[in-house]
Amino acid sequence: xxxRREFLNVSLxxxxxxxxxxxxxxxxKATKTLTTARESSxxxxxxxxxxxxxxxxxxxxxxxxxxxxxxxxxxxxxxxTTIAETKxxxxxxxxxxxxxxxxxxxxVDVSDIAGxxxxxxxxxxxxxxxxxxxxxxxxAIPWGNIGQLENYRTDWFKEVGVTKFPExxxxxxxxxxxxxxxxxxxxxxxxHGFGDNHGWMYPLLWSYGGREVDKDGxxxxxxxxxxxxxxxxxxxxxxxxxxxxxxxxxxxxxxxxFLGEQISCTNNASSILVVAKRDxxxxxxxxxxxxxxxxPKGRFHLLNAQSLALMAHAPDQAAAKAxxxxxxxxxxxxxxxxxxxxxxxxxxxxxxNHPMWQPEPRYLPFKESLKSSRxxxxxxxxxxxxxxxxxxxxxxxMFAKACRGDSTxxxxxxxxxxxxxxxxxx
Amino acid sequence: xxxxxxxxxxxxxxTGRPLSLRRTVDRESVFSWLMLAPGxxxxxxxxxxxxxxxxxxxxxERRVAQPGVFVGLANFVxxxxxxxxxxxxxxxxxxxIVATLLKMVGGLGMALVINQQFxxxxxxxxxxxxxxxxPTVLSTVAWMWILDPTFSVIxxxxxxxxxxxxxxxxxxxxxxxxxxxxxxxxxxxLPFYGITLLAGLQTISPDLYEAxxxxxxxxxxxxxxxxxxxIKPVLIIVTMFSVIFTFSDFQLPYVLTHGGPANATHLFAxxxxxxxxxxxxLGMGAAVALAMLxxxxxxxxxxxxxxxxx
Numbered sequence: 001x002x003x004r005r006e007f008l009n010v011s012l013x014x015x016x017x018x019x020x021x022x023x024x025x026x027x028x029k030a031t032k033t034l035t036t037a038r039e040s041s042x043x044x045x046x047x048x049x050x051x052x053x054x055x056x057x058x059x060x061x062x063x064x065x066x067x068x069x070x071x072x073x074x075x076x077x078x079x080x081t082t083i084a085e086t087k088x089x090x091x092x093x094x095x096x097x098x099x100x101x102x103x104x105x106x107x108v109d110v111s112d113i114a115g116x117x118x119x120x121x122x123x124x125x126x127x128x129x130x131x132x133x134x135x136x137x138x139x140a141i142p143w144g145n146i147g148q149l150e151n152y153r154t155d156w157f158k159e160v161g162v163t164k165f166p167e168x169x170x171x172x173x174x175x176x177x178x179x180x181x182x183x184x185x186x187x188x189x190x191x192h193g194f195g196d197n198h199g200w201m202y203p204l205l206w207s208y209g210g211r212e213v214d215k216d217g218x219x220x221x222x223x224x225x226x227x228x229x230x231x232x233x234x235x236x237x238x239x240x241x242x243x244x245x246x247x248x249x250x251x252x253x254x255x256x257x258f259l260g261e262q263i264s265c266t267n268n269a270s271s272i273l274v275v276a277k278r279d280x281x282x283x284x285x286x287x288x289x290x291x292x293x294x295x296p297k298g299r300f301h302l303l304n305a306q307s308l309a310l311m312a313h314a315p316d317q318a319a320a321k322a323x324x325x326x327x328x329x330x331x332x333x334x335x336x337x338x339x340x341x342x343x344x345x346x347x348x349x350x351x352x353n354h355p356m357w358q359p360e361p362r363y364l365p366f367k368e369s370l371k372s373s374r375x376x377x378x379x380x381x382x383x384x385x386x387x388x389x390x391x392x393x394x395x396x397x398m399f400a401k402a403c404r405g406d407s408t409x410x411x412x413x414x415x416x417x418x419x420x421x422x423x424x425x426x
Numbered sequence: 427x428x429x430x431x432x433x434x435x436x437x438x439x440x441t442g443r444p445l446s447l448r449r450t451v452d453r454e455s456v457f458s459w460l461m462l463a464p465g466x467x468x469x470x471x472x473x474x475x476x477x478x479x480x481x482x483x484x485x486x487e488r489r490v491a492q493p494g495v496f497v498g499l500a501n502f503v504x505x506x507x508x509x510x511x512x513x514x515x516x517x518x519x520x521x522x523i524v525a526t527l528l529k530m531v532g533g534l535g536m537a538l539v540i541n542q543q544f545x546x547x548x549x550x551x552x553x554x555x556x557x558x559x560x561p562t563v564l565s566t567v568a569w570m571w572i573l574d575p576t577f578s579v580i581x582x583x584x585x586x587x588x589x590x591x592x593x594x595x596x597x598x599x600x601x602x603x604x605x606x607x608x609x610x611x612x613x614x615x616l617p618f619y620g621i622t623l624l625a626g627l628q629t630i631s632p633d634l635y636e637a638x639x640x641x642x643x644x645x646x647x648x649x650x651x652x653x654x655x656x657i658k659p660v661l662i663i664v665t666m667f668s669v670i671f672t673f674s675d676f677q678l679p680y681v682l683t684h685g686g687p688a689n690a691t692h693l694f695a696x697x698x699x700x701x702x703x704x705x706x707x708l709g710m711g712a713a714v715a716l717a718m719l720x721x722x723x724x725x726x727x728x729x730x731x732x733x734x735x736x
Binding site: 077078081084085102103104105106190191192193243244245246247248249250252253256257260262384387388390391392393397400401404414417418421 | 489490491492504507508509510570574575576577595596597598599600603683684685686687688689700701703704705706707
């Protein structure tokens with residue numbers, strides 16, 4: 001290149017050459033590919049089964065190639081936001097918690113598929129409709145719940161004379177006192193993680209009768225004697241059984257601490273046992289799960305329904321629906337769930353006695369917990385305000401500040417003030 | 427060989443002939459804009475557009491995947507009534523001021539040391555740059571392990587050396603968590619100060635030091651009357667950049683503490699992200715992010731004016 005003209009010509013030609021394949025591709029594109037985006041699973045075999053078995057089977061059957069974009073754990077909400085805002089990217093997306101409400105207008109009504117699946121599979125558990133049915137329309141189709149239960153060391157509990165996991169929070173506190181004295185403290189996350197904190201704090205609040213907000217979404221209920229009782233219990237539970245560090249923990253810390261033999265009990269999904277079986281077989285032998293303890297007003301668990309939804313920007317919604325219909329058919333779904341090693345507890349009633357529950361009885365409490373699972377901020381509506389409350393850690397910080405030493409009255413007053421602002425309540 | 431101005435001068439238009447595309451492109455004024463265009467377009471697309479869109483969002487009640495409604499300054503009013511916002515403001519100022527001061531003093535010390543003649547100096551300079559080169563997320567994950575109560579090398583060293591009996595909860599205690607993120611930020615930002623100030627130090631002629639030494643100036647006086655005045659403009663520029671980076675820091679606190687415990691390490695960027703991306707309240711998230719603007723704008727204007735006066 002010796003002249004400006006040549007330089008410009010070369011630049012333009014190079015740019016054109018770089019863009020040409022994309023334009024050509026976009027112009028002549030028929031539905032030959034579908035992309036799904038989903039949070040990568042803790043169970044590697046679950047993702048592998050999708051990529052190596054299900055997707056090739058579907059391609060062989062229909063000629064449609066199904067891609068899988070694995071999103072890092074904890075990052076799916078951000079990815080979903082960018083997909084919905086830019087109206088581009090994967091057509092089929094994974095959802096959890098109350099996200100179908102959050103992205104309602106960006107999602108396609110899939111009631112037809114959900115209805116067919118429910119009919120074939122003995123119906124859906126009612127509770128799941130609270131998080132995937134928006135204005136009477138199914139906006140996502142669930143495949144399973146990631147439960148948050150008690151993970152504990154059976155050998156250390158036995159050392160202090162506890163042979164059966166405590167039934168109530170007070171009994172768990174008593175056991176925790178003994179275990180801490182023996183050098184085996186508890187470690188329940190009280191920091192700004194995304195799951196293991198809410199996983200036990202909402203159930204604790206509910207089991208003492210406390211609620212954030214009423215069904216109407218306008219009446220803030222947090223300032224109550226029931227909440228005060230839960231906060232007082234939490235403070236004692238923290239001081240008498242736990243490590244100080246739990247106040248700063250995020251979701252990875254309790255797994256590390258449990259597998260590092262630093263704690264004797266935590267609230268987590270079954271991922272601890274899964275990893276222990278793979279990498280720490282001796283710890284796996286003495287690890288078990290239990291339902292969350294009872295409080296004075298019942299026993300609760302947190303609902304986190306993993307589902308697939310169809311984005312409204314999908315260029316060929318019929319093709320995407322056809323894939324979902326195929327995937328949720330028992331022939332495929334049953335094998336996929338089995339590959340998941342019972343990490344996901346399905347909501348289809350026909351799967352109550354699915355073979356996936358047989359090989360490992362220690363996963364059975366996750367199935368059992370579905371009956372008493374409730375979504376975040378329950379009984380409040382699952383809208384944007386619920387997401388804001390969760391994202392601002394209103395409940396988590398209420399408990400954490402009390403554990404840090406703030407008075408019960410102050411922490412509840414702060415939470416109530418935040419909730420009134422979030423729910424635009426008086 | 428002397429190069430005459432004719433070789434770069436714009437060719438004179440030929441009167442009476444229409445301007446062809448070739449002639450138009452060859453005109454200096456047109457060609458210079460063509461060359462600038464990619465850079466300008468890049469800035470418009472990735473700096474100006476997001477900035478103005480952020481301002482627009484902050485003035486609307488805008489939820490994710492929903493159309494927005496213009497609400498004027500309502501988001502800013504709501505924000506000022508949020509106790510967490512004020513805690514975040516305090517956190518951000520403490521984090522920025524303390525970390526910047528530490529980096530300034532430490533970076534100056536580092537620059538003075540690596541400006542000396544010693545064996546392996548170049549290797550030392552290369553190693554000192556490592557914290558700045560390693561991606562923040564990666565180095566922060568390493569710090570998570572270093573500060574972890576179970577596996578912390580710091581706690582292990584302190585206990586095994588007999589200095590303390592009980593381990594510290596680096597990320598669980600509110601004060602220690604702030605100390606920790608400031609420490610990690612200082613570790614990461616120190617090389618930026620050190621290398622930039624080193625460049626400033628190397629512009630100082632050794633003659634100046636020799637002359638001062640002959641006149642009887644000691645080490646402190648030489649530093650005060652020669653080194654400091656010469657590197658002052660560099661120090662101000664690097665401080666300005668450092669304040670901007672530290673004030674808007676996101677990756678480090680997000681990975682290390684996610685704003686916890688109980689918001690003790692939440693900064694503007696992490697809080698804005700949680701509100702905008704996790705809660706889906708894009709308007710309010712943009713308003714919180716824009717809360718950084720006045721302080722940074724004032725700082726930039728003040729430092730620019732100072733530099734001009736100098």
